[in-house]
Amino acid sequence: MAIGIKKVDRNVTLTFWERIYAPEIIRGLYITMRHFAVNLWGLALEALGRRDKRRIMTVYYPEETLIPPPAYRGRPVLVRAENGLEKCVACGLCEVACPPKCIKITGAERDNGDRYPLTYELDGGRCIFCGFCEEVCPKDAIVMSAEWRELCEYDRARMVYQKEALLYPQRNLQKRLNLIRSRYFGVGRYRGQA
Numbered sequence: 001m002a003i004g005i006k007k008v009d010r011n012v013t014l015t016f017w018e019r020i021y022a023p024e025i026i027r028g029l030y031i032t033m034r035h036f037a038v039n040l041w042g043l044a045l046e047a048l049g050r051r052d053k054r055r056i057m058t059v060y061y062p063e064e065t066l067i068p069p070p071a072y073r074g075r076p077v078l079v080r081a082e083n084g085l086e087k088c089v090a091c092g093l094c095e096v097a098c099p100p101k102c103i104k105i106t107g108a109e110r111d112n113g114d115r116y117p118l119t120y121e122l123d124g125g126r127c128i129f130c131g132f133c134e135e136v137c138p139k140d141a142i143v144m145s146a147e148w149r150e151l152c153e154y155d156r157a158r159m160v161y162q163k164e165a166l167l168y169p170q171r172n173l174q175k176r177l178n179l180i181r182s183r184y185f186g187v188g189r190y191r192g193q194a
Contacts, residue, residue, distance in 0.1 A: 066148075070175045073129045073144040075151060076122060078166045079173055086167060087141035090117040094133035094142055102126035103133060122166060124151065124159035135184065143176045 017023055059066050068074070079087045090107030102125075108118035133142050145168065153159050170177070 068146045068148060070146075070179045072146055072148070073131050074147040075124060075129075075145050075161075076127065076133055076142055076166070077145045077147075077168045077173070078120060078163065079141050079143060079177070080167045080169050082170060086116060086120075086163070087139050087170075088117050088120065089115045089139055089141070090120075091115075091138065093136040093138070097132040097136040099130060099132065100126045100128055117163060120163035120166060122161045124161055125156045134180065140177055140180060143173055143180065145173065145176070 081087050088105075090105050092105055092107070095101075095103045095105050102123040104119070104121040105117050106119040107115055109115055129144065131144050134144050
C-alpha cells in the first residue's frame with residue numbers, strides 16, 4: 001500500500017467570519033436546539049401514551065425490550081441439531097482460537113465412532129465476545145447468540161457455563177446461522193427471515 005503525502009498550505013489567510021467563528025457557533029447552537037426540540041417532543045408524546053410515534057432513541061427497559069440485529073454478538077452458545085445431539089465434534093479449534101482462553105473442551109467418542117464433547121466449559125467472565133470461536137468452527141456448532149440480558153451476575157462462579165447450559169436448538173439460532181453462512185461462506189444471501 002503506497003502512502004501519499006499531502007501538502008498542507010499553512011499560509012492561508014482566514015476571512016473575518018472564519019477568524020471569529022461566529023457561523024460555526026451559530027450552527028452548533030442550531031444543532032443543539034434541534035436535538036433538544038426533538039427530545040422534548042418525544043417526551044410530550046410519551047406523556048400522551050404514544051410511544052410508537054416518538055423519535056427518541058431511549059428504550060424503557062424492562063417495559064420495552066430491545067431486539068438486537070442478527071449481527072449482534074452475545075454469549076456464545078452450542079447448537080443442538082434436530083436429532084437432539086450437539087453439532088460439536090470436539091475438534092478444539094474454538095479452544096485454540098479463543099484469545100482469553102475461556103473455552104475448555106474434553107472430547108470423547110460414541111459407540112458409532114462419532115466424536116462429541118464430553119465436557120464443554122465456557123467462562124463468561126473472561127469471554128470478550130470477539131466471535132473467533134464462531135469463525136473457526138467447521139460445523140457451525142458454536143455461534144454468538146442474541147443474549148444480552150442474562151450476562152450480568154454478582155458471583156463470577158455463576159458465569160462459568162457448562163455444556164448443558166450452552167446448548168440451544170438449531171431452530172432458535174436460524175437467523176444467526178443464515179448470517180454466518182452468507183458472511184463467511186457466501187452461501188445465499190441473508191434476507192432477515194427466520
